[in-house]
Amino acid sequence: MYKRRRLGENSLFLFPSVILTLVLGIYPLIWMLRYMFYDYAGYGSALFIGLDNFRRLAGDTLFWESVRNTFVFAGGKLLLTIPLSLLLAVLLNGKLRGRNFLRGIYFMPTVVSTAVIAVVFYNIFNSYNGMINQLLMKYHIISQPIDWLGPKYAMMTVIIVAVWGAVGNYMLLFLAGLQNIPQDLYESASIDGANAGQRFWYITIPMLGPVMQMIIMLAIIASLKGYESIMVITEGGPIGKTEVMYLYLYKLLFPVSTGSPVEQQIGYGSAVGFATAIIVGGITAIYYYSTKKMNKVF
Template identity: 80%
Template sequence: MAKLRRLQENSLFLLPSVIFTLVLGIYPLVWVLRYMFYDYSGYGQEIFIGLDNFERLLRDDQFWDSVVNTMVFAGGKLLITIPLSLLLAVILNASFKGRNFLRAVYFMPTVVSTAVIAVVFYIIFNSYNGMVNQLLLKYHIIGAPINWLGPDHAMLTVIIVAAWGAVGNYMLLFLAGLQGIPKDLYESASIDGANGAQRFWRITVPMLGPVMQVVIMLAIIASLKGYESIMVMTEGGPVGKTEVMYLYLYKLLFPVSSGPPVDQQIGYGSAVGFATALIVGVITALYYYLSRKMNKVY
């Protein structure tokens, strides 16, 4: 009886979590899986159309362009974020005056709203009176203002903004990993004559392997799913140059006010959402598989 009573008490503690999971996780998933097979705009009649949404998806050049843009955006963000966050973590792991203040400064963008960050950088990269162009013109690095949000530079700009907002978070994870490395290893290596670069590549990087694996996986998922700063700065423009998968999905489910009018497309948006989640899941699973194979090799 005592065991049964404890089991009932534990079940009551778990009940809120189960309810939240069902309402906010399972039900929306079932809802999306259902509407993938319907032509439904959010209003009026629901029309069952079978696999027509997926046939449309295969022919949707805008969606596939968004997939390519997502890969470029995610790859560029990772190439900047991971090395820079590791470098900052190594620097700020050393003992010097003011390091805690610098840690807080570099971590601060993580707790600031993405929309606020995007608005600030939209002003900074403004083509006419933005701070970036003014500085480059002042020091004669460029001869004319650069349209940072134009077709040629928009993707680079949104990558820089996204990386700036993410570096602090991964820096903190690397810092936690660095502080778990025994200092005796560095002292022994110094006695054996290893310089700073050798200690970094032979001790720091291998010992950070498990943390690095987690950080890269989190960064991949976040980069593939990121769209908020792009939505604020460019809304996927110009001419679709920065439209990523989740922004395209957002526009189908919640049409934006600017630009050409677009009808709300719940049915097709559900199919796009399923395909988008599948792409992100496959890439994440592939990375996880490859990282585990590398762990076995080394």
């Protein structure tokens, strides 16, 4: 009787989560899997067209350009975010004056709306009256404004914005990992004559192996799926230089911005969404299986 009652109580607590998962997760997935075989614009009747959406996708140069841009964006973000996050975590894990205040400052971008961050940085990097150009011209570093949002520098600009917004989050995760490393290891290494660099390389890095594996996986997924700040700052422009996969998908399903297709394309958008999910899932799976023995290596 007691076990039956506990089972009923547990089921009652799980019921809301199950309903939300079915309504917001399973049903939309089934809906997308259905409509990717249809020509459907969001209104009227849906016309079954078989694999035509995927044939169109195979020859869609805009989509494949967005895939390339996604890899450039994700790669640049990862190469900057992970080392910076680890460096900040190591510095703020030591006996630094005001470290709790600095932790809060670096973590603050994580809790601020992405749209707000993007608007602020849009004004900072504005080509005509942005703060960056004004400072550089004031101190005679440049003689004329730099078009930070133009074809040459737009991708670099959105990567900088993405790094600024993500560093604090991964810094906090690295801090949690650092605080679980026994201090006795560092003390023993110091007694044996190891300097700070040797302690970091031979103790900190190996002990952070499992945590680093998780952080890198989260960072890969977030980088491949990121598009919000790009949508606000450049809308994928100029001339598609910052168009990433999820932004392209968003424009197909919700054509509300100036850079979107003329009409809503839910059928084709569903096919693009399926292909995008396969790409992100495939890269994540490759990383996971190639690093699942990281703990043994470290």
